Amino acid sequence: MKGFLSLVAGLFFAFNALAQAPTAAAPPEKINELVRLLQDPDVQTWLKDRKEAGPSSPASSTDSPNLAKLESATRTRVHEIITAIPSIPAEVAAAAMRARQDAISRGYAPVFVIFGGLVALGLFAEGLYRRLISQHQTLPGRLAPVGIFAGAMAIVFFAVEWPPLARVTLLAYLSAFILFRLAVVCLSAADIAASLRARLIVLVGIACLAIATAAVGEPLGVPPLVTAAISYCFSVIGLLFGIEAVWATSQRPRPWKAAVSVFLVTLWLIWCLNMRGLFWIGIYLLVLPAMLNTVGRAAASFVSDSGSLRGVLVVRSARAAVICLAVGWLALVWQFNPDTVGQRNPTIAALFYGGLKSVLILVVADLLWQLARGWIDRTLRTATDTTSLAPADAARRARFRTLLPIFRNALAVVVAVMAALVVLAQMGVQIGPLIAGAGIFGVAIGFGSQTLVKDVISGVFYMLDDAFRVGEYIQAKDYKGTVEGFSLRSVRLRHHRGPVFTVPFGELGAVQNMSRDWVIDKFRITVGFNTDIEKARKLTKKVGAELKEDAELGPLFIEPLKMKGVEEFADYGIVLSFAMTTVPGMQTYIRRKAYAKIRELFLANGITFAQPTVQVGGDEKDGGGAAAAAQAIRAQQAGSASPA
Incomplete structure (x- = not known):
């Protein structure tokens, strides 16, 4: 089929060239001869047979296994390199x-001298x-001398007009030397x-x-085969050095x-085997993690605080730039190596380019997520310090600690889902049916887990109503404690005696917040x-003034x-009522201090506290009768207690 298409393309361009060239009128006798030949039954039968046999012959050539072709080409290539x-x-x-002769003939010194x-x-x-x-120990300070x-x-190199061969040689080896020095510094x-x-x-x-x-x-x-042979020799030396470095420097076990x-x-x-794309992917697996760490530390040295928004942007952008350069280089290697099996296969080529785009999408998603998470974490660290703040500012920071x-x-879930959908779209997956299926699946899950949906929706409305915040003491039904944190469906309460309650939002009901704004404490x-x-x-x-x-x-x-x-008037004395307004959560502590001071001051000024008393009173007759009855009871008890 490929040969047939090439033939058609060649004929098309040939006819196009003939159409653009000046043409002369064909003799009528030749046209009549051509028409007569086309009307001949034998010619028509031959054309029909050729038409039926045409598609099969190219197919036979393309149906031959690519593995055999690859093996034959590899064997030939190895033989040529060895030769x-x-x-x-x-x-x-x-x-x-x-x-050397090119440089000397033009009046220059030999290339190695230059x-x-x-x-x-x-x-x-x-x-x-x-x-x-002065020399700096940071990576930018070390790179500056290079x-x-x-x-x-x-x-000097670009200011002088060097001979052609010397210019190419100097440019190649000087560039290699500079790259070597940069690598040494890194x-x-x-x-x-x-x-x-x-x-x-x-x-x-x-x-x-x-x-x-x-x-x-x-x-x-230099002949191309000799250049390739030199490259192969260098590659063997590098391979041996790499294996020796693994066995000599690593402390890992022998199987590793x-x-x-x-x-x-x-x-x-x-x-x-000239599979350069796959080769560079393997190289990335070896060196890219360490390179990303090194570049991240180098970028962090340019900023004072790596946790700030600017620091996160600089560090993550530097790492993203390294990944983008790696992806770009991989795309160039793939584009400039069109003879590989994967390049000739449309499916593999589509997956390859989709994978490269997916990597870039994930890099962008990671950068956005790191920026958002860094801002949220910094805001949370700031919101924990509420000292010397106005009540309104302290309340706003408490709300940040609750909602952020x-x-x-939620933002992590959204970024992950969106990135996954875009990656699937780049890989050729139709995400429309997936989204529709996810919607139907979500409806089914909603019907099957109504309690979970109730908890999540109740939590959303509790947050919108600002019913409680992290650090506040609340009571709901039989649960009470300090709010320690949230999830999508529950709140975690720490009781003042230590136990932790994890209560679904749907089970809270009416919430009594004991830590909001102010507290009126009353006692008697x-x-x-x-x-x-x-x-x-x-x-x-x-x-009250002393307190x-x-x-x-x-x-x-x-x-x-x-x-x-x-x-009120009680059975044993007068009940006095007291009240004070304090900040939330401190009323019990202040009440204890107030009790101590009130007792001390009341006793010092002759005010006594009521105590239960029993008074026995009446006339002398009644008193004597009561005394006689009491004496008779004691005598009876003494008689019953004596031994028989």
């Missing part, structure tokens, strides 16, 4: 000679910078062991040298080391019938202690 390895020294020497001079110039500029500017080194070399700032750092530096040096050598191969006239070694060998084979955790949980004291009421009132007023002037208790009062008057 080209012995010619590497001669080709490298010839390329170096061509570059390279050494540019490096020496860069090091000289870097040394001056280090003398003038930037001066690269800038000095770049100025690895020095990373929190890793010294032995592992040294091996990673060697690996980075091998990779930079290999990339530069492969880049100058074609301009210097063996698994990592097998993974590295698998990555090398994938690279040899619920809002954070019974004094003797002969008490001077006015004197007791004045003494109570004095107690109000107290440094600890004074700020807790809204209205001072007062005696309201006589409440």
Whole structure:
């Protein structure tokens, strides 16, 4: 089918070119001959047979297994590379000679001399910078000298018109050297062991040298097979160094080391098979987590507070930039490697690009979520400190402590669901039926769990009514305690004796909030019938003034202690009523202090507290009879108690 389509496309472009070119009129006898041939039954039969046989022949070529083609191409490629390895020294020497002759013939020094001079110039500029500017231990402070080194070399390199071969060679190896130095600085700032750092530096040096050598191969006239053979040799050296680093520096058990070694060998084979997209995915799995941590720490060094909005934005944006660059590089590798099996398969290509878009979507979702969560956490930390605040501000912060955790949980669910739906859409999944199915499923769940729905909706309305907040003491039915937190369906109450109640919102009913605004505390004291009421009132007023002037208790009062008057006449004395208005939650503590002061002051001024008494009285006859009856009872009890 592919050959048939190519033939049709070729004929289309050929006919298009003929249509645009100046044409001459065809002789009539040739046209008549063509019409006669087309009307011939034998010709028509032949055309019909060709038409029926046409689609089958290309299909037979495309139906051959891709695995066999891949195996044959790989075998041929390996044979060519192995054949080209012995010619590497001669080709490298010839390329170096061509570059040297090109520079000398134009009046320049050899390339390696120019390279050494540019490096020496860069090091000289870097040394001056280090003398003038004090060295900083942060990552930006360590990168600045390397930037001066690269800038000095770049100025001279672009200011001089170098010979063509020398220009390409210098650009490749100078760039590789600068990248190597940047990697060394980043690895020095990373929190890793010294032995592992040294091996990673060697690996980075091998990779930079290999990339530069492969880049100058074609301009210097090195055959492509020899350039590929050089790359394969460098890759083998890098693979051996990587495996040695795993076994020499890691403290993990042997099975883990063996698994990592097998993974590295698998990555090398994938690279040899020219499956570059899959190869870079494996590389990302190895180095991307550590790279993200390093970049995050480097970005955090630019801000004073990494927990602030600016700090979160800088750190997360830096990590997101690394991920976006990795995704972009993967897309370029995939685009510039069109001969792979996955590139020729539309389904795999669609999944690949959908996966890249999904990664970017998840990065954006993570950035938005981190910004929102950082703002909520900072607001919650601020809302916990309510000292030296006006009552209205303290109430507003208490409401923040109540609502923001619920809002954070709901926002996390919304961001996760939206990101998942967009990712599924990018992967080619039709999310319309999913949304409709989720709606139907939600209705079914709602009918099946009416109690849960009732609890959630009741909680929403409790929050809208501002019925209680975190830290307030409430009572609802048989439950009472301090509100410690919420979930979507329940509230957690801590009783003053310690037990914790987790009460569904639907079970609360009417809520009595004992911690809102102010509290009027009333209590009663019974004094003797002969008490001077006015004197007791004045003494109570004095107690209230002393409590109000107290440094600890004074700020807790809204209205001072007062005696309201006589409440009732009891059996043993006069009941006096007292009242005071305090801040919520402190009334019991203040009442105890008031009890102590009232007792002390009342007793000091001759006011006695009523006590139950029994008075025996009457005339002498009755008194004598009562005394005789009591004596008879005692005698009877004594007689019954004596032994028989």
